[in-house]
Amino acid sequence: MSERLNRFLGDTPFRVAIRLLVLSFIVGLVLSALNIDPFDVYLWIERLVLRIYDMGFAFFGDALEYLLIGALIVVPLFLLSRLLKLGGRGRRPTE
Numbered sequence: 515m516s517e518r519l520n521r522f523l524g525d526t527p528f529r530v531a532i533r534l535l536v537l538s539f540i541v542g543l544v545l546s547a548l549n550i551d552p553f554d555v556y557l558w559i560e561r562l563v564l565r566i567y568d569m570g571f572a573f574f575g576d577a578l579e580y581l582l583i584g585a586l587i588v589v590p591l592f593l594l595s596r597l598l599k600l601g602g603r604g605r606r607p608t609e
Contacts, residue, residue, distance in 0.1 A: 523530045545552070 520526055525533075545555075
């Protein structure tokens with residue numbers, strides 16, 4: 515099990531944890547020197563995801579609206595045609 519974990523992480527869990535701690539500290543120093551707040555980074559990512567969502571899924575929202583508008587016409591006509599067909603079966607002339 516630990517061999518699989520080592521292969522997955524690329525090294526022993528302890529060494530990976532130390533490497534991540536050092537890297538996190540360095541990145542934190544750089545961000546602090548640039549006066550970048552982690553919450554600002556979070557808000558930037560959130561806005562980016564929302565913009566992508568709005569651009570990509572606006573199409574699906576419009577398509578759903580068109581589907582519902584069409585269904586308001588198609589479904590009652592379908593049901594009416596089925597009812598008329600069902601009612602017409604009993605009136606077949608006998609030969």
